[in-house]
Amino acid sequence: MGSPQDHAYHLLNEYANGFMVSQVLFASCELGVFDVLAEAREALDAAAVVARLGTSSRGTQLLLDTCASLKLLKVEVRGGKVFYQNTELSSTYLARGSPTSQRNMLLYMARTTYRCWGHLAEAVREGKNQYLQAFGVPSEELFSAIYRSEAERLRFMRGLQEVWSVAGRRVLAAFDLSQFPVICDLGGDFFQDPLPEADLYILARVLHDWTDERCSQLLQRIQRTCRPGGGLLVVESLLAEDGRGPVTTQLYSLNMLVQTEGQERTPAQYRTLLASAGFHGFQVKKTGAIYDAILARN
Ligand SMILES: C[S@@+](CC[C@H](N)C(=O)[O-])C[C@H]1O[C@@H](n2cnc3c(N)ncnc32)[C@H](O)[C@@H]1O
Structure with a gap:
């Protein structure tokens, strides 16, 4: 635990960066990240997501890893390769085909x-x-x-x-x-x-x-x-x-x-x-x- 000043500065940054979190969510929905992962029915690596979305490798990699840190995606490492899957939150509320999709x-x-x-x-x-x-x-x-x-x-x-x-x-x-x-x-x-x-x-x-x-x-x-x-x-x-x-x-x-x-x-x-x-x-x-x-x- 840090000092009260550390806590205040942390809170300040969380508020200031809040819009970036919203944009990660919005852009991922817009691009169809949660939809391709729902349709694939298996974990996909970044290259497979890039191929399906037609997006840049660099941008997609950054977006997928940020989604994973925000608990919008799950990560699994197999044979030194990283695979991504929807979490319960994203398959319930973000994937297009879910009856409770938002x-x-x-x-x-x-x-x-x-x-x-x-x-x-x-x-x-x-x-x-x-x-x-x-x-x-x-x-x-x-x-x-x-x-x-x-x-x-x-x-x-x-x-x-x-x-x-x-x-x-x-x-x-x-x-x-x-x-x-x-x-x-x-x-x-x-x-x-x-x-x-x-x-x-x-x-x-x-x-x-x-x-x-x-x-x-x-x-x-x-x-x-x-x-x-x-x-x-x-x-x-x-x-x-x-x-x-x-x-x-x-x-x-x-x-x-x-x-x-x-x-x-x-x-x-x-x-x-x-x-x-x-x-x-x-x-x-x-x-x-x-x-x-x-x-x-x-
Ligand atoms: C926010 S929506 C709510 C719709 C619905 N009751 C719901 O909860 O999902 C507002 C409603 O107000 C109606 N409405 C009536 N006059 C309006 C106006 N002048 N401007 C905007 N909405 C208006 C719209 O047709 C719409 O059904």
Whole structure:
């Protein structure tokens, strides 16, 4: 163990180099490293990976060994030769064919989120998202900035789906929803279109995109359509009541700053929004995972 100064310097370097770790992950997904290793069904040496990916020997060797140190790959030495294989993490979450693959979400983060984060200081200065600075796309109409091409829209949608392949079960098990025969998961243009009739509405990762004012408009629309005794399930990553933690949710909140008009909120902030739209019987379930659930009644 080193001195407290050593520890502080170590922590500083870990934070400063964090983006390099993200890029190793993103580039490996982009190039298909985890896919060729999953398809090979046996450990491959660097030359075999190079041949399959059509990449440089030098770059591939460095990337594979770094992945191994980050526990994204396993290394086996046989007859003085090094062979690489996916770890459980990469075969479960990174290989394209896995039912819980997060590949599209990582590609979306690499190509969109990361670029908006490159303008975090400007976002903090201006208090608004950075699509214009990152992509030259005006952000006045958030929908067209977020879905600025069909390929982008599809990647984002697939990525959102991938997150639910891992996190969905826990969120939906948070409350007994069997009392609600017809459930409507709201998406699309819910600010304009008539809302379908349902016993329970779900707003998952929607309110965090919007200002309090826009959230209130949407919640009032839902409250007017929802039958008395009906419910609204809000799925979001909840901040601690003092707003200072968990750090992942705070980072998501900054992500809402660089990418949307919203922020992550505390349970009390959601309660205020829901109550002022006419909902009551507010219940919060922290799932222990990234996303939590709030059930309110009309
Ligand atoms: C972050 S996605 C969440 C999707 C889904 N509920 C989930 O959790 O995977 C935000 C949703 O808001 C909808 N939406 C409605 N109006 C929007 C707007 N003006 N800009 C962006 N998204 C909008 C999108 O269609 C999309 O379904």
